[in-house]
Amino acid sequence: xxxxxxxxxxxxxxxxxxxxxxxxxxxxxxxxxxxxxxxxxxxxxxxxxxxxxxxxxxxxxxxxxxxxxxxxxxxxxxxxxxxxxxxxxxxxxxxxxxxxxxxxxxxxxxxxxxxxxxxxxxxxxxxxxxxxxxxxxxxxxxxxxxxxxxxxxxxxxxxxxxxxxxxxxxxxxxxxxxxxxxxxxxxxxxxxxxxxxxxxxxxxxxxxxxxxxxxxxxxxxxxxxxxxxxxxxxxxxxxxxxxxxxxxxxxxxxxxxxxxxxxxxxxxxxxxxxxxxxxxxxxxxxxxxxxxxxxxxxxxxxxxxxxxxxxxxxxxxxxxxxxxxxx
Amino acid sequence: xxxxxxxxxxxxxxxxxxxxxxxxxxxxxxxxxxxxxxxxxxxxxxxxxxxxxxxxxxxxxxxxxxxxxxxxxxxxxxxxxxxxxxxxxxxxxxxxxxxxxxxxxxxxxxxxxxxxxxxxxxxxxxxxxxxxxxxxxxxxxxxxxxxxxxxxxxxxxxxxxxxxxxxxxxxxxxxxxxxxxxxxxxxxxxxxxxxxxxxxxxxxxxxxxxxxxxxxxxxxxxxxxxxxxxxxxxxxxxxxxxxxxxxxxxxxxxxxxxxxxxxxxxxxxxxxxxxxxxxxxxxxxxxxxxxxxxxxxxxxxxxxxxxxxxxxxxxxxxxxxxxxxxx
DNA sequence: TTGTACGCGTTATCAC
DNA sequence: GTGATAACGCGTACAA
Numbered sequence: 001x002x003x004x005x006x007x008x009x010x011x012x013x014x015x016x017x018x019x020x021x022x023x024x025x026x027x028x029x030x031x032x033x034x035x036x037x038x039x040x041x042x043x044x045x046x047x048x049x050x051x052x053x054x055x056x057x058x059x060x061x062x063x064x065x066x067x068x069x070x071x072x073x074x075x076x077x078x079x080x081x082x083x084x085x086x087x088x089x090x091x092x093x094x095x096x097x098x099x100x101x102x103x104x105x106x107x108x109x110x111x112x113x114x115x116x117x118x119x120x121x122x123x124x125x126x127x128x129x130x131x132x133x134x135x136x137x138x139x140x141x142x143x144x145x146x147x148x149x150x151x152x153x154x155x156x157x158x159x160x161x162x163x164x165x166x167x168x169x170x171x172x173x174x175x176x177x178x179x180x181x182x183x184x185x186x187x188x189x190x191x192x193x194x195x196x197x198x199x200x201x202x203x204x205x206x207x208x209x210x211x212x213x214x215x216x217x218x219x220x221x222x223x224x225x226x227x228x229x230x231x232x233x234x235x236x237x238x239x240x241x242x243x244x245x246x247x248x249x250x251x252x253x254x255x256x257x258x259x260x261x262x263x264x265x266x267x268x269x270x271x272x273x274x275x276x277x278x279x280x281x282x283x284x285x286x287x288x289x290x291x292x293x294x295x296x297x298x299x300x301x302x303x304x305x306x307x308x309x310x311x312x313x314x315x316x317x318x319x320x321x322x323x324x325x326x327x
Numbered sequence: 328x329x330x331x332x333x334x335x336x337x338x339x340x341x342x343x344x345x346x347x348x349x350x351x352x353x354x355x356x357x358x359x360x361x362x363x364x365x366x367x368x369x370x371x372x373x374x375x376x377x378x379x380x381x382x383x384x385x386x387x388x389x390x391x392x393x394x395x396x397x398x399x400x401x402x403x404x405x406x407x408x409x410x411x412x413x414x415x416x417x418x419x420x421x422x423x424x425x426x427x428x429x430x431x432x433x434x435x436x437x438x439x440x441x442x443x444x445x446x447x448x449x450x451x452x453x454x455x456x457x458x459x460x461x462x463x464x465x466x467x468x469x470x471x472x473x474x475x476x477x478x479x480x481x482x483x484x485x486x487x488x489x490x491x492x493x494x495x496x497x498x499x500x501x502x503x504x505x506x507x508x509x510x511x512x513x514x515x516x517x518x519x520x521x522x523x524x525x526x527x528x529x530x531x532x533x534x535x536x537x538x539x540x541x542x543x544x545x546x547x548x549x550x551x552x553x554x555x556x557x558x559x560x561x562x563x564x565x566x567x568x569x570x571x572x573x574x575x576x577x578x579x580x581x582x583x584x585x586x587x588x589x590x591x592x593x594x595x596x597x598x599x600x601x602x603x604x605x606x607x608x609x610x611x612x613x614x615x616x617x618x619x620x621x622x623x624x625x626x627x628x629x630x631x632x633x634x635x636x637x638x639x640x641x642x643x644x645x646x647x648x649x650x651x652x653x654x
Numbered sequence: 655t656t657g658t659a660c661g662c663g664t665t666a667t668c669a670c
Numbered sequence: 671g672t673g674a675t676a677a678c679g680c681g682t683a684c685a686a
Contacts, residue, residue: 044438134369
């Protein structure tokens with residue numbers, strides 16, 4: 001079923017049907033005839049033919065590292081709502097933590113396959129930037145601050161700084177740190193920087209041996225805390241760059257040294273559902289993931305409308321959630 | 328940049344370029360010339376124009392109730408991997424638990440916008456089936472068994488039956504049940520049926536007043552357990568239709584009657600990350616969500632290839648995970 | 655092995 | 671207000 005058949009059935013030309021569909025001038029009489037045929041046939045215009053003609057796809061490419069992550073799914077949830085309301089659909093680009101795939105998706109989306117891109121980034125390499133340069137549709141980066149692109153991210157430095165100050169204020173003297181690779185500017189570099197800066201500003205020495213770098217898994221938290229506890233039994237605080245890492249660390253404590261768990265303060269970042277569910281309840285920094293998705297979508301919608309390529313950065317705050325692990 | 332420009336630059340006709348791109352006969356000499364131009368320009372054919380011409384979109388519509396759900400995101404993860412490898416992309420249809428939106432998305436996907444549909448269903452109404460009837464592309468339903476459609480789902484009856492038997496074997500005499508609406512055939516109806524059947528088969532009476540129906544939230548578990556404990560203080564087991572409900576119930580116990588928590592056995596279904604993280608660790612039935620997504624994708628790929636509309640049902644098993652809450 | 659010419663379904667232009 | 675008709679970018683008979 002296509003527009004010509006509808007036109008024939010309604011006794012008008014396809015141009016009139018097209019005008020009817022796109023709010024052009026059509027007589028009341030013809031409006032009714034056409035509507036009747038459309039209702040009867042259940043006709044829906046071919047989005048692909050429309051795209052070919054108008055250059056507008058109504059599609060937004062969303063590139064993300066891992067769909068089964070609480071943060072990421074929240075971001076999509078927020079972005080999706082906003083985009084759907086504006087008449088756009090989401091084309092998914094799940095890279096499964098594979099950096100090469102990120103570049104592949106950027107390339108796939110490049111040639112007008114989508115009207116805009118939301119890129120939930122982790123590690124940005126020069127290769128990424130090179131491809132991104134060539135893309136004509138607007139790109140909004142989520143989760144990382146990146147020069148030359150509109151982005152929405154959390155204040156990782158500030159969150160880590162504030163959280164570390166909290167450790168210090170509560171009297172912690174020897175605080176361990178478990179983080180991730182600094183190639184991830186937001187989670188790895190900025191959070192660690194906030195941690196170290198807060199120590200320095202409080203006149204405390206940064207002890208490099210108490211800084212452990214793992215990956216994003218619970219296991220890496222489990223292993224890192226083990227190393228930390230062997231290194232220095234007087235540790236009285238453990239700053240984990242993510243909640244997941246903290247959960248792993250707490251798991252180790254509960255298994256191996258349950259008598260110490262009350263003495264040592266633990267905190268993560270992200271305020272996941274896990275943080276609230278485990279025992280002791282994990283202190284964490286609440287991040288507004290859904291809002292960040294929503295904000296990114298709004299920025300993208302703006303960018304797609306305007307002619308000028310104005311760059312806008314949105315830095316979202318955080319909220320301290322002190323819980324049992326931080327008494 | 329389009330195929331004609333590439334052809335001109337390479338000094339051949341667009342037909343030759345097209346043949347080159349689609350593995351047709353092209354002389355070695357021309358192959359090289361064309362490849363050179365394509366490399367230089369970074370040309371990528373317009374997927375939309377290809378679709379218009381070939382009627383193949385390479386798109387799979389995935390309709391789901393809520394992206395930020397562990398089960399759902401796992402399903403997508405599994406399906407996505409399989410589909411991507413086969414050269415398809417996912418067009419997201421997040422309905423945000425709105426049944427009307429499910430029907431909207433089915434309609435959007437109807438008219439050849441996608442080559443196939445994966446429908447992660449919750450409640451299927453006659454209105455759903457009516458729209459689904461009219462859709463020409465293959466549909467695979469995930470999470471529910473539905474007459475006339477290929478589907479992949481978990482053995483909810485069996486899981487609930489087995490789990491209930493476990494309660495009984497461990498000596499429970501008065502088992503409460505907290506479930507969800509029976510309109511959801513899988514989670515609501517089948518799990519409850521398994522529960523009741525197991526009681527009956529063991530010669531135990533089903534006590535209707537010990538059966539509570541809430542929604543999918545933790546709060547509903549929190550409230551339902553409160554009602555149950557007021558009704559009958561001798562309750563020694565609580566079967567929760569989902570892990571989330573069980574988490575809410577345990578939360579209430581920890582807050583209000585911590586001294587009773589050891590006496591009463593708790594279990595959920597789904598084996599979420601929460602189940603393993605909370606204390607006491609929640610006994611649950613492991614479900615193979617990622618596998619179900621993978622399986623659905625495979626079935627869809629098959630269905631899209633074959634001419635015949637063979638219906639296939641895949642019922643996945645479960646794995647009992649006894650944990651602290653079930654000692 | 656190559657090129658010409660047409661059609662996929664839609665929108666936009668223009669003359670009526 | 672309306673209806674031919676060209677054009678969007680591509681794939682593919684068909685003729686060469």
